[in-house]
Amino acid sequence: MELHISLEGRRDLGGQLYRQLREAITAGRLADGQQLPPSRLLASQLGLSRKTVSDVYDRLAYEQLLVGKVGVGSFVQAPSAAPLPRPGGAPLASSERLARWEATARPLVQGPRSGFARYAFIGGRATPALFPHDQWRRCVQAALRQERGERGNYGPVAGLPELRAAIAGHAAFTRGIVCTPEQILVTNGAQQALSLLANTLLDAGDTVVVEEPGYPMARQLFEATGARVVGVEVDQEGMLVAQIPDSARLVYATPTHQFPLGMPMSMARRQALLARAGELGAIIIEDDYDSAFRYEGRPTDSLQSMDRHGLVAHVGSFSKTMLPELRMGYVVLPTALVRAVQTVKHLTDWHTPTLMQLALARFIDEGHLQRHIRRCHAVYAGRRERLRHWFGGPLAPWFELVPTAAGFHVAALVRDHVRLDMAELLRRARRADVGLLSIAPFYHGTPRRHGLYLGYGAIDTLDIDAALGIVQGILADMAA
Structure with missing residues (x-):
């Protein structure tokens, strides 16, 4: 070791x-149980005699800061007393900004699986057991062999050509996206795509429009740039386009499956949004986060496929269809934005890891992604029907489902006419090992409606009946 x-x-x-060794041990920089270099090696590295190093080791051992193991080596034995705190540093010029970041809420942060309730309606999470691990493993192994000859080189900022071509084909087939591979930028998840667009397009004080209620991490991201974020209400047809202010430079929307309520944006409202953006010269971010799963009705066009003026940046994610931990996403950029956003990506992290890009390109090209989506679709459709059964029957006196045709969450x-203490419902449910989430955190201001956000990607179908049976009992008890 060095x-x-x-x-x-x-x-x-x-x-x-x-x-120096004593201070490193007492300060905790050398951890308890950590092995020190052999005396001969350390003496050689420092240009000392071996006897000098051995004497130091012996002195530290006498003070019970080291313990020697015959034939093995010398190991740190940290003192039981806690190290003294470091003295306070000099005041930082950016302390106010640091305080704002520290005070910023981190919505939707999910801890380890052990922290969830037994019956957890978690949003944005797929079922790991449904993922084709064997096929993915073979794709990764093939990528390792393919990458062998290219090791030591940085990859293209926009992404590997084979993955960009695979994404272009996949997006055209599933969402009607009209683009060339050159318009695609591979990102570390959809969240990085939003960050890159915000940093490219916004100056402090610029106006950004988001949906209300909406995705809180998008709002926070735009606010972090110093932008003025305006929430525009949604109704059963989606965003109320008439409320978009004249100063808007960027509009963030979830037209296919509104987050969190779930209804699709109507065709008339989509056309109005495109027309309004054209009037203002504003870019629209279309967050198409979980549209791969559609259950009824004719497929709706993506907003990008309707765009005739190069105003829509279409953001997609593989976290919802594959696994969140892969952190793979993309954005289809209007031609006018390609060079600028690539530059920001270059300055941010240069490029997305090439090994995962090669594996994902093969996974798409060999048809594994589409087969996986079809398999998940059948399972999610069954879970969706169980939710519709409960909220259309036993839970109907208290809740009504928002009509939705895609994704894998619903809002109830x-x-x-019902007066319901939502905080008390959530507390009682959690005590009964049922994890529920209110839609209230998705409003920036005072919530206009109250209800539940119910993700069904990660809960087993049979568990839905058990969980909602418990919820029905809690509601009946609260009403008594």
């Missing part, structure tokens, strides 16, 4: 070594 020791001059070298709104 051990950082800095010796000065030629006097008291053993003392310098002793003091409290009926207008």
